[in-house]
């Protein structure tokens with residue numbers, strides 16, 4: 001056996017697991033794979049080449065651009081393909097900071113994904129300045145505080161649409177209005193939003209928006225940045241004239257085709273999936289609340305995505321629960337997925353100012369297209385048993401710090 005076969009032999013297969021971590025990544029839709037494969041095998045021409053073998057590939061990219069634009073309710077020319085969601089977020093911020101050397105101030109929120117949060121830290125280290133707007137205990141933003149944070153030096157306001165840990169939705173259209181009134185750009189990280197709730201960017205004052213294929217049943221390593229056609233944009237990658245001079249580098253054709261198909265599938269399934277996934281999430285959430293005393297839903301008073309629930313189980317450590325869930329092949333996450341292995345409590349829940357016990361025992365469960373009612377049934381057996389076991393192992397914690405309200 002060669003190395004990769006050995007590795008494969010030791011792997012857990014997809015149908016052995018209960019996958020409740022769709023905000024970390026999603027399963028590829030078979031329809032997406034089917035459409036992308038020929039662009040890895042047959043149609044390998046360079047889309048920039050003048051002959052037909054290249055031009056046909058260019059047309060496949062054009063179709064993908066139209067499909068992504070249709071999902072976002074914008075024009076195809078406003079879509080720039082990128083290598084991932086992180087790149088799309090980085091590119092929007094980098095562009096804004098290049099437009100005017102006198103404007104090097106960024107307004108952001110306390111609960112952004114590391115793709116924005118860490119980038120903002122770097123901006124501050126390099127001589128720019130950053131104002132972080134906080135959230136309340138439900139995860140909601142204070143729009144007046146955000147407005148006050150904008151100064152004549154502000155280049156851009158960046159705020160996520162849906163939070164990856166809690167599913168809490170920010171009122172991005174309202175934020176965009178505030179930014180427009182103050183004459184600053186507004187970017188939104190919509191990576192958790194696209195494909196989950198309807199989006200219509202036509203007539204919106206959002207200047208730019210990031211999305212990522214692997215969060216909507218497409219492949220990893222491809223994303224897109226929407227840039228409003230009236231908004232100025234400076235590229236981060238300089239080289240060839242691909243993507244209408246907004247992102248150099250030979251296109252990742254197969255992945256772009258896949259993102260186009262994923263967008264089309266998401267648009268077609270959106271209304272039905274929204275209901276079906278929401279029903280699964282709600283049955284799961286209510287089922288756990290009935291079965292496990294002292295269970296709290298973080299952000300439940302805010303507007304939320306239909307697929308996400310962030311729960312705190314009083315008296316347990318989420319890291320210990322993760323290990324035990326893993327033994328049952330149940331996949332979910334504690335805190336931020338990008339900080340796995342770290343004992344640091346979720347910065348999102350800390351920003352919500354929840355009691356320490358509540359952040360310590362918090363877990364995120366996120367549903368998607370390929371989850372079934374059977375997954376919910378199994379999870380409703382495994383999770384209460386694991387939590388009861390953990391609480392029995394540490395009774396002192398429960399009695400010392402009883403119900404958290």
Ligand SMILES: *Cc1c(COP(=O)(O)O)cnc(C)c1O
Pocket residue numbers: 023024084085086087113115160162163164189191192212213214215221222223
């Ligand atoms: C996953 C995610 C990202 C990063 O996207 P990649 O394509 O993995 O780089 C950024 N923001 C949010 C909210 C995400 O959920």
